[in-house]
Every structure is written in structure tokens, then in C-alpha cells.
Amino acid sequence: MIIDRETAFDVRAFRQALGQFPTGVCVVTCVADGEQLGMTMSSFNSLSLDPPLVLFSIDRRSAGLPLWQKAASYTINVLSENQKDISNRFAKPLSNKWEGMRFEQGRSGAPVLPGAAALFDCEPWARHEAGDHELFIARVKHFRSFADRQPLVFGKGRYASLQPTEFAAPLWPLDIHY
Ligand SMILES: Cc1cc2nc3c(=O)[nH]c(=O)nc-3n(C[C@H](O)[C@H](O)[C@H](O)COP(=O)(O)O)c2cc1C
Structure with missing residues (x-):
């Protein structure tokens, strides 16, 4: 294993190295205390x-973390390649993220974005503090996949x-699910 000790704790270099691992892009949504939340996330994984x-x-x-911690369900909207504008919108700390947005109410009550490549309706399973982030583990109750839509990559x-x-x-897809 080669670790460059000069850059091991250089945050910029660390981020750059992490960027060599592409992911999809999701908007994860929930409703808590009557407020509708949505956040762009690339940390989603199986x-x-x-x-x-x-x-x-x-x-x-x-700022929304206390509400995310209270949510009884989440919907993971896996974005399609033509939904970059939606990704950008939900990546900004705006109070009016939902203004003018088309969405439906999912089975769990959390907003579902039309045109997503896949949808996962989930309930909370576990939460762990993990450094500067909080890790949410969720149990999938229902899912839908739209094979004709191409996922957005980041x-x-x-x-x-x-x-x-x-x-x-x-x-x-027999033995591995990645
Ligand atoms: C492609 C992409 C992926 C992101 N992934 C995450 C993530 O996994 N977790 C996270 O906390 N923020 C992530 N962000 C940043 C949040 O979307 C951004 O900070 C957003 O403003 C947070 O919403 P809030 O202001 O309602 O807290 C990502 C942003 C982009 C553009």
C-alpha cells in the first residue's frame, strides 16, 4: 500500500482522491415536524x-439535521442523467427548495421526484455519529427501478x-449487488 505521508491529511488531496470513486446522485427526502426536506447526496450506498x-x-x-433525526421515513430519489438542475437545487442551503418543484407523495409520505432512475422508500434502522457526518442506515420497504432511464453520475x-x-x-447480478 502506498500512502503519501505529505498528503495523507491534506483535506484537499483527500477529497481529490475520494473523487476518483464515482457515485450516483440522489435527492433524499423526508417530512418531519410538518416540514418537507430534500438534500442532494452522493453518500447513498447499498x-x-x-x-x-x-x-x-x-x-x-x-441546519436540517435535527429534523432528519426525527423523520419516520425517507425516500431516496436516484437522479437520472437529465436531472442535474434538480441536483443543484437540492445542494443549496435554500429555504424555498420546493418552490415550483413537481413532486408526488410517496408511500411513506416523503416527496417523490418524477423522472428519477430509481426510488427507495425506507424507514430508519440505525444512526451513528461518524466524525463530521452522521451515518443513517435505512431499511428499504418498497422500491421501483426505471431501467429505461440512465442514472446521473458524479x-x-x-x-x-x-x-x-x-x-x-x-x-x-447473482452473488454481488454492486
Ligand atoms: C453531488 C453532491 C453530493 C452531495 N452529497 C452529500 C452527502 O452525501 N451528504 C451531505 O451532507 N451533503 C452532500 N452534499 C451537499 C449538500 O447537498 C448541501 O450541503 C445542501 O445544501 C445541504 O442541504 P441543507 O442546506 O438543507 O442542509 C452533496 C452535494 C452535491 C452537489
């Missing part, structure tokens, strides 16, 4: 198949689109 668990993490400086600090190669990953 965690367990049985039980079906997923995770995401929220910056502890987020890597190296930029949005991108998927360009599949002809090579399938070994064993997918």
Missing part, C-alpha cells in the same frame, strides 16, 4: 440484502453520464 439496508450520511453542520467533482463497456462484471 449495505445489506437481507435485511434490505441502505446508507447515506449527512454533514453535522446541516465523479472528480463533476457530473457525468454512464458509458457502459461491453464487459460485464463477474457474477453480477
Whole structure:
């Protein structure tokens, strides 16, 4: 393993290294104390198949964190490649994120964004403090996937689109769920 000790704790270099791992982009939504919340997140990931668990993490400086901690359900809206504007809107600390937004009410009560590539309706499973973020583990109650829609990708600090190669990953989707 090569660790460059000069850059190991250089936050900028650390972020740059993390940006070499592309992710999808989600808007995670919930309702708490009658307030509707939505936040752009790339920290969403799969965690367990049985039980079906997923995770995401929220910056502890987020003003909405106390409400996220109270929420009885969350909807994870996995954005499509044509939803960059929605990603940008929910990545800003605005009080009027929902103004003019089209959305439906999901099974759990949290807002669902039309046009998403996949939707996961979840309930809280566990929460852990993790440094400057709080880790949310959620149990998936219902999900929908729209295979004809391409997911939005985020890597190296930029949005991108998927360009599949002809090579399938070994064993997918039998033994691994990534
Ligand atoms: C592509 C992308 C991914 C993001 N992922 C996360 C994340 O996983 N967790 C997080 O706390 N903030 C993440 N952010 C930043 C939040 O979306 C941003 O700070 C937002 O303003 C937080 O909402 P709030 O102001 O309502 O707290 C991300 C931003 C972008 C553009």
C-alpha cells in the first residue's frame, strides 16, 4: 500500500482522491415536524440484502439535521442523467427548495421526484455519529427501478453520464449487488 505521508491529511488531496470513486446522485427526502426536506447526496450506498439496508450520511453542520433525526421515513430519489438542475437545487442551503418543484407523495409520505432512475422508500434502522457526518442506515420497504432511464453520475467533482463497456462484471447480478 502506498500512502503519501505529505498528503495523507491534506483535506484537499483527500477529497481529490475520494473523487476518483464515482457515485450516483440522489435527492433524499423526508417530512418531519410538518416540514418537507430534500438534500442532494452522493453518500447513498447499498449495505445489506437481507435485511434490505441502505446508507447515506449527512454533514453535522446541516441546519436540517435535527429534523432528519426525527423523520419516520425517507425516500431516496436516484437522479437520472437529465436531472442535474434538480441536483443543484437540492445542494443549496435554500429555504424555498420546493418552490415550483413537481413532486408526488410517496408511500411513506416523503416527496417523490418524477423522472428519477430509481426510488427507495425506507424507514430508519440505525444512526451513528461518524466524525463530521452522521451515518443513517435505512431499511428499504418498497422500491421501483426505471431501467429505461440512465442514472446521473458524479465523479472528480463533476457530473457525468454512464458509458457502459461491453464487459460485464463477474457474477453480477447473482452473488454481488454492486
Ligand atoms: C453531488 C453532491 C453530493 C452531495 N452529497 C452529500 C452527502 O452525501 N451528504 C451531505 O451532507 N451533503 C452532500 N452534499 C451537499 C449538500 O447537498 C448541501 O450541503 C445542501 O445544501 C445541504 O442541504 P441543507 O442546506 O438543507 O442542509 C452533496 C452535494 C452535491 C452537489
